[in-house]
Amino acid sequence: MASTKETGLGAILQASSYALSVLKLVGGAYLLWLAWMSARSAMVKADMSVPPKSTRHPGFRHGLVLNLSNPKAVIAWMAVLALGLDDGGSTAQVMLATGTCMVLGLAIYMLYALVFSTSGAMALYRKTRRWIDGAVAGLFAAAGIGLIRSAFVKQ
Numbered sequence: 708m709a710s711t712k713e714t715g716l717g718a719i720l721q722a723s724s725y726a727l728s729v730l731k732l733v734g735g736a737y738l739l740w741l742a743w744m745s746a747r748s749a750m751v752k753a754d755m756s757v758p759p760k761s762t763r764h765p766g767f768r769h770g771l772v773l774n775l776s777n778p779k780a781v782i783a784w785m786a787v788l789a790l791g792l793d794d795g796g797s798t799a800q801v802m803l804a805t806g807t808c809m810v811l812g813l814a815i816y817m818l819y820a821l822v823f824s825t826s827g828a829m830a831l832y833r834k835t836r837r838w839i840d841g842a843v844a845g846l847f848a849a850a851g852i853g854l855i856r857s858a859f860v861k862q
Contacts, residue, residue, distance in 0.1 A: 731858035738851030742844045749840035774816055784808050 719726055774780065791804055822828055832839075 728858040731854050735851045735853075735855035735858065738847050738854060742847035742851060745840045745844035745847060749837045749844060752837070780812070784812060 787808060788801075788804055792801060796804075823832075
């Protein structure tokens, strides 16, 4: 049986409980900040009317840049690839899996854009925005507190 040597962040965190605790504290603080921002947004009764369309700043371009610059999407797809491929995978398997993820990602984001750009979806969001932001704030706060608490639990 061949042993594989772990490298990267996983090796650092496995070797140092201090580094793992610091990462948990930083992650928990970030989640609490997100909770605060969501709670503030939930408290504001903003005018959610549809802004006039501007040819100078089209919504599609803004949405495209926002999604392409989102690191969470890249990390999620990398996790899918890591779960779907084994260590002995050939180059063709990696290329096929990567291409499949790219096509799926494109299809999913196009479907999101189509569904959420409809007037019905936008009207529903305007009606429920404050409740959604409040629920998200609660979830972020619970996750942040849980992560911070776990930093102080001895393994």
